[in-house]
Amino acid sequence: xxxxxxxxxxxxxxxxxxxxxxxxxxxxxxxxxxxxxxxxxxxxxxxxxxxxxxxxxxxxxxxxxxxxxxxxxxxxxxxxxxxxxxxxxxxxxxxxxxxxxxxxxxxxxxxxxxxxxxxxxxxxxxxxxxxxxxxxxxxxxxxxxxxxxxxxxxxxxxxxxxxxxxxxxxxxxxxxxxxxxxxxxxxxxxxxxxxxxxxxxxxxxxxxxxxxxxxxxxxxxxxxxxxxxxxxxxxxxxxxxxxxxxxxxxxxxxxxxxxxxxxxxxxxxxxxxxxxxxxxxxxxxxxxxxxxxxxxxxxxxxxxxxxxxxxxxxxxxxxxxxxxxxxxxxxxxxxxxxxxxxxxxxxxxxxxxxxxxxxxxxxxxxxxxxxxxxxxxxxxxxxxxxxxxxxxxxxxxxxxxxxxxxxxxxxxxxxxxxxxxxxxxxxxxxxxxxxxxxxxxxxxxxxxxxxxxxxxxxxxxxxxxxxxxxxxxxxxxxxxxxxxxxxxxxxxxx
Amino acid sequence: xxxxxxxxxxxxxxxxxxxxxxxxxxxxxxxxxxxxxxxxxxxxxxxxxxxxxxxxxxxxxxxxxxxxxxxxxxxxxxxxxxxxxxxxxxxxxxxxxxxxxxxxxxxxxxxxxxxxxxxxxxxxxxxxxxxxxxxxxxxxxxxxxxxxxxxxxxxxxxxxxxxxxxxxxxxxxxxxxxxxxxxxxxxxxxxxxxxxxxxxxxxxxxxxxxxxxxxxxxxxxxxxxxxxxxxxxxxxxxxxxxxxxxxxxxxxxxxxxxxxxxxxxxxxxxxxxxxxxxxxxxxxxxxxxxxxxxxxxxxxxxxxxxxxxxxxxxxxxxxxxxxxxxxxxxxxxxxxxxxxxxxxxxxxxxxxxxxxxxxxxxxxxxxxxxxxxxxxxxxxxxxxxxxxxxxxxxxxxxxxxxxxxxxxxxxxxxxxxxxxxxxxxxxxxxxxxxxxxxxxxxxxxxxxxxxxxxxxxxxxxxxxxxxxxxxxxxxxxxxxxxxxxxxxxxxxx
Numbered sequence: 001x002x003x004x005x006x007x008x009x010x011x012x013x014x015x016x017x018x019x020x021x022x023x024x025x026x027x028x029x030x031x032x033x034x035x036x037x038x039x040x041x042x043x044x045x046x047x048x049x050x051x052x053x054x055x056x057x058x059x060x061x062x063x064x065x066x067x068x069x070x071x072x073x074x075x076x077x078x079x080x081x082x083x084x085x086x087x088x089x090x091x092x093x094x095x096x097x098x099x100x101x102x103x104x105x106x107x108x109x110x111x112x113x114x115x116x117x118x119x120x121x122x123x124x125x126x127x128x129x130x131x132x133x134x135x136x137x138x139x140x141x142x143x144x145x146x147x148x149x150x151x152x153x154x155x156x157x158x159x160x161x162x163x164x165x166x167x168x169x170x171x172x173x174x175x176x177x178x179x180x181x182x183x184x185x186x187x188x189x190x191x192x193x194x195x196x197x198x199x200x201x202x203x204x205x206x207x208x209x210x211x212x213x214x215x216x217x218x219x220x221x222x223x224x225x226x227x228x229x230x231x232x233x234x235x236x237x238x239x240x241x242x243x244x245x246x247x248x249x250x251x252x253x254x255x256x257x258x259x260x261x262x263x264x265x266x267x268x269x270x271x272x273x274x275x276x277x278x279x280x281x282x283x284x285x286x287x288x289x290x291x292x293x294x295x296x297x298x299x300x301x302x303x304x305x306x307x308x309x310x311x312x313x314x315x316x317x318x319x320x321x322x323x324x325x326x327x328x329x330x331x332x333x334x335x336x337x338x339x340x341x342x343x344x345x346x347x348x349x350x351x352x353x354x355x356x357x358x359x360x361x362x363x364x365x366x367x368x369x370x371x372x373x374x375x376x377x378x379x380x381x382x383x384x385x386x387x388x389x390x391x392x393x394x395x396x397x398x399x400x401x402x403x404x405x406x407x408x409x410x411x412x413x414x415x416x417x418x419x420x421x422x423x424x425x426x427x428x429x430x431x432x433x434x435x436x437x438x439x440x441x442x443x444x445x446x447x448x449x450x451x452x453x454x455x456x457x458x459x460x461x462x463x464x465x466x467x468x469x470x471x472x473x474x475x476x477x478x479x480x481x482x483x484x485x486x487x488x489x490x491x492x493x494x
Numbered sequence: 495x496x497x498x499x500x501x502x503x504x505x506x507x508x509x510x511x512x513x514x515x516x517x518x519x520x521x522x523x524x525x526x527x528x529x530x531x532x533x534x535x536x537x538x539x540x541x542x543x544x545x546x547x548x549x550x551x552x553x554x555x556x557x558x559x560x561x562x563x564x565x566x567x568x569x570x571x572x573x574x575x576x577x578x579x580x581x582x583x584x585x586x587x588x589x590x591x592x593x594x595x596x597x598x599x600x601x602x603x604x605x606x607x608x609x610x611x612x613x614x615x616x617x618x619x620x621x622x623x624x625x626x627x628x629x630x631x632x633x634x635x636x637x638x639x640x641x642x643x644x645x646x647x648x649x650x651x652x653x654x655x656x657x658x659x660x661x662x663x664x665x666x667x668x669x670x671x672x673x674x675x676x677x678x679x680x681x682x683x684x685x686x687x688x689x690x691x692x693x694x695x696x697x698x699x700x701x702x703x704x705x706x707x708x709x710x711x712x713x714x715x716x717x718x719x720x721x722x723x724x725x726x727x728x729x730x731x732x733x734x735x736x737x738x739x740x741x742x743x744x745x746x747x748x749x750x751x752x753x754x755x756x757x758x759x760x761x762x763x764x765x766x767x768x769x770x771x772x773x774x775x776x777x778x779x780x781x782x783x784x785x786x787x788x789x790x791x792x793x794x795x796x797x798x799x800x801x802x803x804x805x806x807x808x809x810x811x812x813x814x815x816x817x818x819x820x821x822x823x824x825x826x827x828x829x830x831x832x833x834x835x836x837x838x839x840x841x842x843x844x845x846x847x848x849x850x851x852x853x854x855x856x857x858x859x860x861x862x863x864x865x866x867x868x869x870x871x872x873x874x875x876x877x878x879x880x881x882x883x884x885x886x887x888x889x890x891x892x893x894x895x896x897x898x899x900x901x902x903x904x905x906x907x908x909x910x911x912x913x914x915x916x917x918x919x920x921x922x923x924x925x926x927x928x929x930x931x932x933x934x935x936x937x938x939x940x941x942x943x944x945x946x947x948x949x950x951x952x953x954x955x956x957x958x959x960x961x962x963x964x965x966x967x968x969x970x971x972x973x974x975x976x977x978x979x980x981x982x983x984x985x986x987x
Contacts, residue, residue, distance in 0.1 A: 255902075268882045271784075271873060272905045275888055276898045278785045282776050290765075291772045302796060331902045379765060388762050394769055403895035404770045408749070408825045411766045 001127040003117055010113045010134040011106075013377075014147070017138065018106055020384040022148025023426040024049035027141075027383065027392030029149070033422035034393055034410055041422050045150060046098050047430035054150045057084070058097060061150075064088035064457060065492065066438035067450030072236035076243050080189050081228070082159055082464070083152035085457025092489030095435045101150035108158035109143065112165075115473040119165050120353055122472070128366075129356035132373050137349045139376035141288055141395045142342060153339070156189025159460075161346050162468050164194065167201075168311055169471035175213040177470065178202050179220035180463050186225040187460060193325055193343040197317035205313045228456055235449045251332040277327030280336055280400060284326070285319075287338035287395040289348050290376055296368070297348055300355035315350050318343040336400035387415040438492040458486060495621040497611060504607045504628045508600050508641065511632070514878040516596060516642025517542035517920040521635075521877065521886030523643070527916035528887055528904055535916045539644065540592050541923035548644045551578070552591055555644075558582035558950060559985065560931040561943030566730035570737045574683050575722070576653055576957070577646035579950025586982030590926045595644035602652035603637065609656055609966040613663050614847055616965070623850035626863050631843045633870035635782055635889045636836060647833070650683025653957055655840050657682075660964035661692060662808055669707040671963065672696050673714035674956050680719040681953060687819055687837040691811035699807045722949050729942045745826040763825075771820035774830055774894060778820070779813075781832035781889040783842050784873055787866060791842055794849040809844050812837040830894035881909040931985045951979060 024030060029042040029049045042049045045058060060077040063070040065088040070078070077084055083104075090107070091100035113134055120130040137143075146153035163181045170177065182198055185191040199221075208214050232240050255273070259266040286294055308316055322344050330336060359365035382391050393399055393410040413419050440450045465482045468474040475481075518524060522545045523536040536543045539552065554571040557564040559582035564572075571578055577598070584601075585594035607628050614624040631637075640647035657675045661667065676692060679685040693715075702708050726734045749767070753760045780788055802810055816838055824830060853859025876885050884905040887893055893901060907913045933943050958975045961967035968974075 264880075266905070267880055268876055268884050268905055269902075272884050272888070272901050275780065275785055276901055278780055278789075279777055280898055283773055286769065286772055291769055295772075302799075305796070305799060331899055336898070379762075382762055386758075386761055390762055390766055394766070401897040401899075404774050404830070405825060405827075405895070407766050407770050408763075411760070411763055 001131065003121070003127070006117050006127050006131045006134070007110070007113055009131060010138060011110050013135055014106055014109050014113075014138055014143070017143055017380060018102060018147045020381065021144055022048070022102060023430075024424060025384070026051075026145065026148035027389070027395075028145045028151070030383075030389055030415060030420070030423060031145075031392045031396060033420040033424070034389055034396075034413060035398060036420075036422055042424040044424070044427055046096075046432075046434050047427035048098050048150075049424045049426050051149055051151060057151055060084040061087045061091065061097070061101075064453055065091055065435065067440040067446050067453070072232075072239040073241050074243075076241045077152055078232055078240070079229075079244070080152060080156060080187055081453065081457050082184070082188060082460045083155040085453070086155055086461060087150075089457075089461070089486050089489040091435055092438070092492035093485075094433075095492070096431075096433050097435060098150060098430065099432055102148065105147050105149075105154040108155050109138065109147070111468075111474065112158045112161050113138075115162055115165055115468055116349075116353075118473040119169055122169065123354075125353055125357045126360050129353055129360050129369075132356055132369050133349055133353040136293065136352065136373045136376045137345070139373070139380040140290070140345060141338075142345055144380050145392070145395065152189055157342055159188050159464055160185060160191065160194045160343070162464055162473075163188075164198070164314065164346060165473055166467045166471035167198065168314060169473050173202070173206065173208075175208055175217035176220055177467070178208075178217050179223075181467055182217075182221035183224040184460055184464055184467070186222060187228060187456075190339065190342070193318060193321045193340070196321045196325070197314060197343065200321075201314040201317055205310050205317075224456070224459065231452055231456075235445070235452075248329075248333065248335075251334070252329045255332040256328075273331040274327040277325075277330040278323060280330040280333075281323045281326040281341070283400055284322070284336075284338040284341035285344050287399065288341040288345055290379055292375065293348070293352070293372055296372060297352050297355065300359065301351055304355060304358050306351075306354060312350070315347040318347040335397045337397045338395045338400060383415060389413055389415050389420070435492070437494060458483070461486070495625065497615070497621070500611055500621055500625045500628070501604070501608055503625060504632065505600075505604050507629055507632055508603055508607075508637070511637055511874065512596060512600060512641045514875060515638055517544065517923070518918055519878070519920075520545070520639065520642035521883070521889075522639045522645070524877075524883055524909060524914070524917055525639075525886045525890060527914035527918070528883055528890075528907060529892065530914075530916055536918040538918070538921060540590075540925075540927050541921040542592055542644075543918040543920050545643055545645060551645050552595075554578040555581040555585065555591070555595070558946055559585050559928065561933045561939050561946070563939075566726075566733045567735050570735045571646055572726055572734060573723075573738070574646060574650060574681055575946065575950050576678070576682060576953045577649040579946070580649055580954060581644070583950075583954070583979050583982040585928055586931075586985035587978075588926070589928045589985070590924070591928060592644060592923060593925045596642065599641050599643075599648040602649045603632065603641075605961075605967065606652040606655050606659075607632075609659050609961055610843070610847075612966040613659055614851075616663065619847055619851045620854045622860070623847055623854045623863070626850055626867050627843060627847035630787065630846065630863075630867045630870050631839065633867070633874040634784070634839060635832075636839050638874050639886070639889065646683050651836055653682050653953075654679060654685065654688045654837070656957055656961050656966075658688060658692065658808060658812075658840060659966055660960045661695075662805055663964035663966050667696070667700065667702075669702055669711040670714055671960065672702075672711050673717075675960055676711075676715035677718040678953055678957055678960070680716060681722060681949075684833065684836070687812060687815045687834070690815040690818070691808060691837065694815075695808040695811055699804050699811075718949070718952065725942075725945050725949070729938070729945075742823075742827065742829075745828070746823045749826040750822075767825035768821040771822070771824040772817065774824040774827075775817045775820040775835065777894055778816070778830075778832040778835035779838050781893065782835040782839055784870055786869060787842070787846070790862070790866060791845055791849065794853075795845060798849060798852050800845075800848060806844075809841040812841040829891045831891045832889045832894065877909060883907055883909055883914070928985070930987065947979075951976070954979070 028051045032041045040052055043052050045054050056074050057077050059070050060075050061084045062068050064084045087100050087104045090104050094100045116134060117130055142157055163184050167181055182195060185194050185198065203214060259269045322341055356369050379391055382388055390407060390411040393407055399407065417423050440447050461482050462479045465474060466479040469476050469478040523543045526535045534546055537546050539548055550568055551571050553564055554569050555578040556562055558578045581594045581598045584597050585591060588594045588597060610628060611624055636651060657678055661675055679689050697708055753763045816835055850863045873885055876882055884901060887901055887904040911917050933940055954975050955972045958967060959972040962969050962971040
């Protein structure tokens with residue numbers, strides 16, 4: 001099968017999923033209507049229904065679009081600028097908030113598709129196995145829930161996936177290249193597991209050639225994050241949001257501090273917290289990857305028992321660090337969001353692809369893999385085909401916290417207002433062209449702030465594509481392509 | 495290490511656990527005090543604080559003891575007569591409800607340990623590995639929660655374990671022997687996973703020598719269950735308890751009937767129910783086996799990759815059928831009791847023992863297994879040492895259905911009335927409360943008593959005969975069981 005055919009089929013599937021899951025059809029929009037007692041609900045953005053989180057994220061995108069004023073105290077996505085910068089860049093061409101968001105989501109997923117096909121080709125994986133893996137992977141909640149949302153999840157996930165795949169593919173890993181990879185992760189969405197796994201792998205498994213390489217790596221990697229944080233503090237007059245720190249990190253630290261303060265009085269806490277962590281992590285995994293896929297993958301790995309060389313150990317570290325993270329944090333994490341398991345989705349995808357390649361000659365397994373892919377596609381399309389929202393419930397934070405049987409009650413809901421009165425429809429008129437020509441104001445250091453922000457965005461975007469190009473999983477011209485798109489996007493000033 | 499030493503150490507460990515976990519100190523008693531808003535709490539039975547379920551279980555034991563009148567509608571344990579019969583038999587000697595119950599608990603687990611040890615010896619397992627496995631398994635909730643309760647769980651569990659171990663150990667399984675094994679399970683506590691695994695294994699994996707053997711097996715196996723159910727219907731004039739059917743089976747059946755009635759409207763139900771099932775089954779497993787043990791066992795099996803031959807496939811089928819059971823039932827099971835995962839404890843024990851044996855000659859491997867036992871023992875004794883009830887919470891049905899973080903709230907509790915006002919302590923315990931037996935003549939009491947003793951004897955002697963035939967218990971084991979019953983007739987003197 002020709003490479004272009006594989007990419008085309010995968011992208012066509014992505015387009016179908018996007019067409020059937022944008023706006024009000026997105027599980028991340030209609031999901032709110034499954035909880036009538038909850039105050040929050042989907043909102044409208046330029047006429048399309050979106051998750052309420054889309055509003056502050058939209059503000060950050062506009063900040064990157066024309067340097068306009070942003071409510072620093074509510075703009076937590078400034079800590080992960082790649083998504084907003086990328087959308088703003090595409091918006092410079094489309095002049096549309098929604099279109100640029102949806103396009104960026106699809107574009108990044110397509111780029112991951114191409115990178116994955118190239119990586120698989122390098123290892124001699126059969127194209128059929130790669131295609132099946134991609135179709136299965138793109139039927140999972142990481143795509144369904146977010147492909148039709150003006151949110152950072154798809155771009156963030158794709159960027160992390162690209163970084164990890166690049167590290168797997170690069171033969172000669174210099175400390176500054178490793179530092180660039182980690183720097184991108186540090187400024188990306190929910191990077192903790194990716195970072196912990198990557199740093200552990202770089203320092204203890206793959207190892208640098210010389211000791212001072214480690215020092216160079218450890219000094220360089222956090223620099224962009226530090227520089228960006230200091231810049232935001234300066235620009236915001238120290239008014240930057242501390243939402244993430246306050247709601248997610250502080251409670252966890254306070255919990256463990258309590259244990260340290262009275263170790264005998266809390267002697268059982270490590271076991272209880274780790275028990276909760278193991279339970280939550282397992283639940284998160286089956287929420288993010290349909291359980292028959294998890295079961296089949298574990299079974300195949302048990303049967304085939306791959307010999308993990310140093311390079312692929314990076315993927316094995318992903319689930320290991322998910323469990324560690326949840327052991328440390330789940331007991332105090334109010335949200336228990338299944339998205340924490342996203343790094344495991346990448347590990348699953350690679351393991352699944354490798355396993356399928358190994359059993360491809362066996363007809364039984366080939367049929368089984370196709371059947372699992374069809375099942376995944378049907379589950380992905382169940383809301384469209386059957387008007388049932390229950391699959392979306394299974395991957396909510398609420399599903400992690402409520403009694404397991406709540407899913408059976410949600411199974412009785414239908415995507416119609418009679419069954420879900422909070423359901424929000426897309427408005428009749430969706431504004432596909434809402435952005436005016438960009439004019440950066442002169443006062444209050446607006447121009448300096450805008451330019452520094454663009455520089456940081458460019459560093460991340462071009463850096464990411466340079467990394468993948470160096471790993472030879474994207475063409476050599478990929479970083480120039482990214483730079484070219486940004487330059488074209490400057491038409492927003494015309 | 496001599497076999498007797500292994501058994502003595504294991505018995506001493508069991509005794510220590512009983513001493514630190516009986517009556518009010520049992521997690522299955524003090525557990526109620528962790529839920530201050532719940533109406534139920536531990537109650538006193540002859541001075542010991544016990545789980546409220548103990549009263550109906552003891553009623554059934556007394557029915558087997560002296561054939562006294564029983565509230566048929568409130569005695570679900572009549573469906574699983576082995577425990578009540580065994581306790582009644584021992585009570586005939588001890589003349590105490592509690593002493594007989596506790597003795598039966600310890601005795602059956604010691605017997606299971608002896609059988610496990612013999613089976614391990616047969617396969618050349620290092621005695622040290624067997625000892626560490628037994629001590630580790632006997633530090634799990636399966637022992638802690640029930641060893642100090644006058645309830646059927648330990649006898650039921652060990653009977654199921656003995657049946658499975660016997661089947662695994664037996665070289666030649668004739669259809670009537672297989673039928674005996676299944677008939678014991680059919681009249682035992684929560685047998686569904688064991689039954690499904692055993693019947694599947696007998697028919698499709700191990701297979702009978704001739705096809706008509708399968709027919710004989712399928713005809714004979716359910717006969718004792720059918721007979722006993724008929725006896726109970728007759729004796730109770732059809733007023734025997736239907737609690738199990740009403741509370742557990744009906745909701746599940748109704749749930750699936752809905753799917754059959756409207757398959758398109760409920761097209762996602764099979765996936766959703768199985769998703770709930772996977773989640774619940776995994777949670778049940780880590781509730782019954784401390785997660786570091788599960789993780790280590792999975793990692794070791796992945797590394798050592800045992801070749802599971804037909805014989806040992808029976809153990810692999812146990813977790814498979816747990817998952818299948820939960821796929822089918824968890825979506826509607828109001829209780830979600832982690833005890834459903836007990837069959838997996840047996841599979842874990844065998845896998846753990848085999849793995850320990852494989853790495854026993856490596857110092858680090860040995861140290862790792864010993865460290866795991868020390869961890870398990872510490873966790874087992876955490877309520878005694880630290881007065882912390884959190885571990886008991888993790889294996890409650892409530893922990894399966896409340897938000898996961900509730901465990902941390904419980905971790906702040908202490909086993910003192912200040913923290914847990916509903917805590918019920920032991921009082922002065924009456925160890926010999928039973929009188930000499932006189933069976934009344936009226937209302938067929940003597941016939942009912944004789945029939946009950948017959949079925950009890952069939953199960954008890956049958957179980958020991960099975961284990962003896964499998965050579966995991968001595969040849970005289972069934973005679974020993976019969977002898978104890980004969981001695982217990984002293985209750986009439």
